Amino acid sequence: MKRVALWLVQEVGVGNVFTKEQLRTTFDGVSQVDRRMRDLRDHEWQIDTNREDPSLDPREHRFVQQGLPVWQPGVGNRKTTGSVGAVQRRAVLVRDNYLCRTCGIGNGEAYADDSAATSQLDIARRQVSLPDGSTEVQLVTECNRCRVGGRDAGSDLRAFKAALETLSAYERKMLSAWMEQDARSFNEVEKLWGVYRTLPEPARDQARSMVQ
Template structure:
């Protein structure tokens, strides 16, 4: 294998080799260790993040609760970018610029399209504030082709949905099969870009987020315990 200390390689390739040979799969490291390994190399943090576009999984404390804020974990390697021709991004996986990011956030209503949380909102039962990011989602079109589209997701949903693909054809067929009343209800939700929950549905949602002792109190109130 090539050496991560070879200055003739690009920074991203060197970082990939450093993770494999020095950190090791499944192990933690800090930004300080990364910068110490590459003194004087500008944007080394960004070059490491670029590896995610090639299937490399590098978690922070947002994805791994066991990590401190200054730590990251090298979960698993992806494409061996140091091999000739392997560090070229596929179509649709170019870096997302700031302008495009703002456009996607605006179109998605500045909220996670998976769970509906907004930036800075606290996840139920935690002290963790949501952070929004732009994810690439494979979408199956009605003609059977697959396209990569951008969608706003919070960091928590993005990690859990990396392997998911959306199926537009299925959604269209399900929508076409609705009766007039169901179609009207769905149309109202789509027009408002949100679902209006009934009081019972909201209580159910709140109940599910309670710790077990508190859930037991609710069950007792309902005569179930």
């Protein structure tokens, strides 16, 4: 595992793609070298496959982020994160209603901007800033596209609390109702506003003249 980590840092480089064949050729004769590489994920290393990054070929990996220096004495013997087991994964999916909590798409559904691409739900780890100023990693359901596009995304409950305090009693009650339903209904004015925002500039001019 330590040798693989040094190879990734010194030969591959963060952000670059390598293949399974390159890994096995470099460590010819090393038993289960693929597994040794996967073990790095327990030490905060991020190495994506085409499951996390659909732009990759099934034979490719992308070295996304260097984690702990496992080649240093004692570091490689400590696991910082465990893998998400099947029972825990199912519990998170059920809790999140089998929906991506970033874009709202369900598993296997086609994306609106690309009917040929379908979503694949997985479990992501997200840094959450808590109201007391501490941070912790929490599990959340995300689709493969949102995981790739939001690798550095986090959640800030302190900012949420500050914004909440600016709301009126009526607005807080309305927000509470949406939270209970885990859904929000849009009235006709809001729907038309959404349509208007998608129009090209000449069409927006015409739309404004219709309202006046």
